[in-house]
Amino acid sequence: MSLAETVSKIDRLNDDQRECIENxxxxxxxxxxxxxxxxxDADMEECxxxxxxxxxxxxxxxxxxxxxSDYSSDLAETCAEACEACAEECSQHDANHCQVCADVLQDCAESCRRMAGA
Known part of the structure; x- marks a missing residue:
C-alpha cells in the first residue's frame, strides 16, 4: 500500500490535510x-x-x-517559509532538478499556508 493510500484511510483528516501531507x-x-x-558543485551549496x-x-x-499533533499548525508556517526560501533559490538555477523542485515547493508552501491558517 502506498503512503497516499494509507493517508486516504485516516478518517479524521480532511481533503486539505491529505493534500498537504501528500505535498x-x-x-x-x-x-x-x-x-x-x-x-x-560549489555554486549549488546553498541550494x-x-x-x-x-x-x-x-x-x-x-x-x-x-x-x-497539536504542533502541526505551528510547523506548517515554518514549512511554508522554508519551502518558499528554497523555491526562490532553486528558481535561480537553470538545472532541471532545480526547476522541478521550485514548482513542487510552491505547491507545498501553498498547502502549508492553508494549514497554518486552519
Missing amino acids: CNEATEVCEWCADECLG ARLCRDVADIASLHARFMARG
Whole structure:
C-alpha cells in the first residue's frame, strides 16, 4: 500500500490535510533528489543546504499532521517559509532538478499556508 493510500484511510483528516501531507511527502522526495544532484558543485551549496532543510521539515510536518499533533499548525508556517526560501533559490538555477523542485515547493508552501491558517 502506498503512503497516499494509507493517508486516504485516516478518517479524521480532511481533503486539505491529505493534500498537504501528500505535498509535503513529494517535497521531501524532490528536495532529496535536488540536493543529491547539487553535490560537488560549489555554486549549488546553498541550494543543496536549503533542499535538505526542507526535506527534513516537510517530512516532520507530514508526520505531525498524520498523527494529529497539536504542533502541526505551528510547523506548517515554518514549512511554508522554508519551502518558499528554497523555491526562490532553486528558481535561480537553470538545472532541471532545480526547476522541478521550485514548482513542487510552491505547491507545498501553498498547502502549508492553508494549514497554518486552519
